[in-house]
Structures are given as C-alpha cells and as structure tokens.
Amino acid sequence: MHTHVRAGQTLRIAPPVNAFALEADAASAGAVLIAGGIGITPIASMAAALTANASRYALHYTGRSISQLAFVDELRALAGEHLHLYGDDEASEANRFDLARLFATLTPGQPLYVCGPQGLIDAVIALASERGWPRERIRSELFATAAPQTGDAAFEVELRQSSMTLSVAPTQTILDAMLDAGLDPLYDCKRGECGVCQVGVIEGEVDHRDYCLSEAEKCSGKVMHICVSRARAARLIIDA
Ligand code: FES
The missing domain is CATH 3.10.20.30 (Beta-grasp domain)
Incomplete structure (x- = not known):
C-alpha cells in the first residue's frame, strides 16, 4: 500500500475472511481453547461466542507469568469457571501449563483450537496425534510469521x-x-x-x-x- 497506492486511485477490496473460525459443532462438543500469550486475541472471541451460547468449553491461557497476561479481568468476567490461567514462572506446579496433564483430561476428538507461538502449536499437534486425535479436530493459528529453522539451506x-x-x-x-x-x-x-x-x-x-x-x-x-x-x-x- 505504502509503495504502490497513490491518492485518487480506485481499489477493489474483498470482504474479510476468517480462516480460524469456530466450527458448527464446537458449541455442543466441549471445545478446548488454548492460548499462548497474545494468541489470546482470536481465542477470546471464541470464548465470547461459546459463552453467549451457554456452551460447555474450557479456555486454557498461558504465558510467562499470570500477572503479565493480557485481558485477565475481562476474561474472568467473560469466561468465569471455564478459564484456566498458567504462567511459566509460577511457583506452584498446578499454575504452570502442562500439556500432557491437560490431554489426560480430554477425550480424543474434542474440538481443539490453539493460537500462539509455533512451539506451542507444534507441541499440541504432536501430542494430539500421538494420542490418536483426528488431525482435522485440531485448528490452529500461528501468532507470527513462520521463522527459518536451524539448518535451512539454499x-x-x-x-x-x-x-x-x-x-x-x-x-x-x-x-x-x-x-x-x-x-x-x-x-x-x-x-x-x-x-x-x-x-x-x-x-x-x-x-x-x-x-x-x-x-x-x-x-x-x-x-x-x-x-x-x-x-x-x-x-x-x-x-x-
Ligand atoms: S498457506 Fe496461507 S499463504 Fe501460504
């Protein structure tokens, strides 16, 4: 836009596209929402939609420390008992996010939505496939562009x-x-x-x-x- 568009030019635009939307069955099947850091932004909208439908769901939100997580007051008001907060630096083990512990409480095939850094998304997908979850039940959105990996060659x-x-x-x-x-x-x-x-x-x-x-x-x-x-x-x- 900055490089090519000039004042007076006419632009053709398309409507917004949502590539990370709640599926139709999320409200009835006990959706699991996982957010890492600022990946909470689309996940909070999903929680709002599920709350509005009085649906059964769980929102797991993790970051460096609970005191630094964004929107915590708003999320407490929105999600109430559905909200679970974690921080890497928390003293109590129960307050640190443990994917394996979470998966032990889930049923393979529950709709799962994850947004956050690549490491979190990759870990969720790996654990889910290890436990026999159908790949199409895991929906994700990476909160960054994909980064080069060590060893990448020309x-x-x-x-x-x-x-x-x-x-x-x-x-x-x-x-x-x-x-x-x-x-x-x-x-x-x-x-x-x-x-x-x-x-x-x-x-x-x-x-x-x-x-x-x-x-x-x-x-x-x-x-x-x-x-x-x-x-x-x-x-x-x-x-x-
Ligand atoms: S998968 Fe979206 S641009 Fe490549």
Missing part, C-alpha cells in the same frame, strides 16, 4: 509455468523469492495455514511446514505451500 526452484528458475536463500521462502523476482503468486496468511498459496509439485522432495495439509497429502508429495515449505534437496520443480 536451493533452486524451477517454476514450470513461468519458465524461470530461482535461487531461494536459507532465510527466504519460495514465495518471497517469487515476489522478489516480480512475479504475482497467490498468497494470504504467509504462515502455512490458509492454503491459498498451494501449488503442485512436479519433481523433488518437499519439507512440509504447513498446518493445512493432511499427513496423507504430505506423504503424496504432490502439493506444497510455498509460503513456508521448502525443498529437502538442492532442486525442486513446481507448477507455478
């Missing part, structure tokens, strides 16, 4: 439709390399959640880092999300 990506080959630096995504090259790929969240940037994979092995493909789709190796996922080897050919 690779080449051939864009078959565009007849171009680009170098992707260790700290760069395929999407960013395409944007830097002046291309106009479709994308939205840049966190591997919305699925908008999905492309077909023609050749090469993918390091999948998205939160939207199923395990079967990842194993098929036929599609990937270029905003987060990378090549496992030196070269990848995609349908873009």
Whole structure:
C-alpha cells in the first residue's frame, strides 16, 4: 500500500475472511481453547461466542507469568469457571501449563483450537496425534510469521509455468523469492495455514511446514505451500 497506492486511485477490496473460525459443532462438543500469550486475541472471541451460547468449553491461557497476561479481568468476567490461567514462572506446579496433564483430561476428538507461538502449536499437534486425535479436530493459528529453522539451506526452484528458475536463500521462502523476482503468486496468511498459496509439485522432495495439509497429502508429495515449505534437496520443480 505504502509503495504502490497513490491518492485518487480506485481499489477493489474483498470482504474479510476468517480462516480460524469456530466450527458448527464446537458449541455442543466441549471445545478446548488454548492460548499462548497474545494468541489470546482470536481465542477470546471464541470464548465470547461459546459463552453467549451457554456452551460447555474450557479456555486454557498461558504465558510467562499470570500477572503479565493480557485481558485477565475481562476474561474472568467473560469466561468465569471455564478459564484456566498458567504462567511459566509460577511457583506452584498446578499454575504452570502442562500439556500432557491437560490431554489426560480430554477425550480424543474434542474440538481443539490453539493460537500462539509455533512451539506451542507444534507441541499440541504432536501430542494430539500421538494420542490418536483426528488431525482435522485440531485448528490452529500461528501468532507470527513462520521463522527459518536451524539448518535451512539454499536451493533452486524451477517454476514450470513461468519458465524461470530461482535461487531461494536459507532465510527466504519460495514465495518471497517469487515476489522478489516480480512475479504475482497467490498468497494470504504467509504462515502455512490458509492454503491459498498451494501449488503442485512436479519433481523433488518437499519439507512440509504447513498446518493445512493432511499427513496423507504430505506423504503424496504432490502439493506444497510455498509460503513456508521448502525443498529437502538442492532442486525442486513446481507448477507455478
Ligand atoms: S499463504 Fe496461507 S498457506 Fe501460504
């Protein structure tokens, strides 16, 4: 906007999209809401909707210390007994967030919503799949853009439709390399959640880092999300 839009220009806009909404059965199935730090923002809206419906749910909210958590007074008034607060620095073990302890109280398949840093989301997904939860019951929103990981290496990506080959630096995504090259790929969240940037994979092995493909789709190796996922080897050919 700052770089390209000029006064007097007409813009075409679309309505807002919610990629992290409560599903229809959340009100009846005992939804579990987990928020890490400022990831409370969408989770608080979900709690408000569930409270308005007089639904059974639990809100687990964690951060460095309970005294530093945002909106605690408002959440106490909103969620009452549904609210559970935790802090890493709390003296009592009961006040420190323990995912394994929480999962021991849940039934596999309860709708679970988690928003916060990547470590929290990855831990929830790993524990849920270890305990046989269907992947589609875990919905998440990352409260940051996906970060490069230790050991990420440069690779080449051939864009078959565009007849171009680009170098992707260790700290760069395929999407960013395409944007830097002046291309106009479709994308939205840049966190591997919305699925908008999905492309077909023609050749090469993918390091999948998205939160939207199923395990079967990842194993098929036929599609990937270029905003987060990378090549496992030196070269990848995609349908873009
Ligand atoms: S832009 Fe949303 S998954 Fe890539």
